Amino acid sequence: AYGDGTALGEGETELLRAAQLSRLGPRVGDLVWDIGCGSGAFAVEAARAGAAVIAVDRDPAACARTDAAARRYGVQLQVVHGSAPHVLEDLPEPDVVRVGGGGAAVVSAVADRRPQRIVAHAATRDAAELVGRDLTEHGYRVECALLQSVELDTRAWRETERNVAFLLSGVLSDRPVIR
Incomplete structure (x- = not known):
């Protein structure tokens, strides 16, 4: 688990990942940071969209899974082992960032670097x-959606798993930041 109480692997549901990709919109020419890369699925999808990706995780197993996923799908990305926000200090400036773990402290450190778009959950x-408040204070226009996915066993149409998450996205505003 992360220090903020979120479980390892949280944010790894397919629905949330698709929504994060849609909101973040990584494209050719973007440098994407995927912080708390977990399985590597988001990092691989961003790389498949043509973006340059730096995947970060403090768990060596997550780094290994991300490396393996990149090889399996034939994409190149850089994997960095370390804890955010400290490990982020030496990375090149990102265009877009997915914060998959670390909570508000990591989101704040990322917002200080002024990427154009940030997604978190x-x-x-x-x-x-x-x-959301922290992103707003950093000059981002913030949107939030409550996502819920329910997996069903189609033999009995019974619920097998339910995932609920708040998806936050911030787009850098053109107006100056007031602190």
Whole structure:
């Protein structure tokens, strides 16, 4: 688990990943940071869209999974082992960033670097409000959506798994930041 109480692997659902990719919109010429890369699925999808990707995770197993996923799908990306926000200091400036773990402290450190777009998720409304407020204070226009996915066993049409997450996205505004 991350220090903010989120479980390892949270944010790895296919629906949330698709929504994050849609909001972030990585494209050719973008440098994407994927912080808390987990399985590597998001990093691989961003690389398949033509973006340059730096995938970061403090878990060596997650780094290995991301490397393996990149090889399996024939994409190139850089994997960096280390804990955010400290490991981010030496990385080149990003255009777009997915914060998959680390909570508000990591989102704030990322916002200080001024990427054009940031996506993050939160498990609770309080955590979402904290992240959203911080992005707003950094000059980002913020959108938030509550996503819920329910997997069903189609033999009995019974629920097998339910995932709920607040998806936050921030786009850098043109107006100056007031602190």
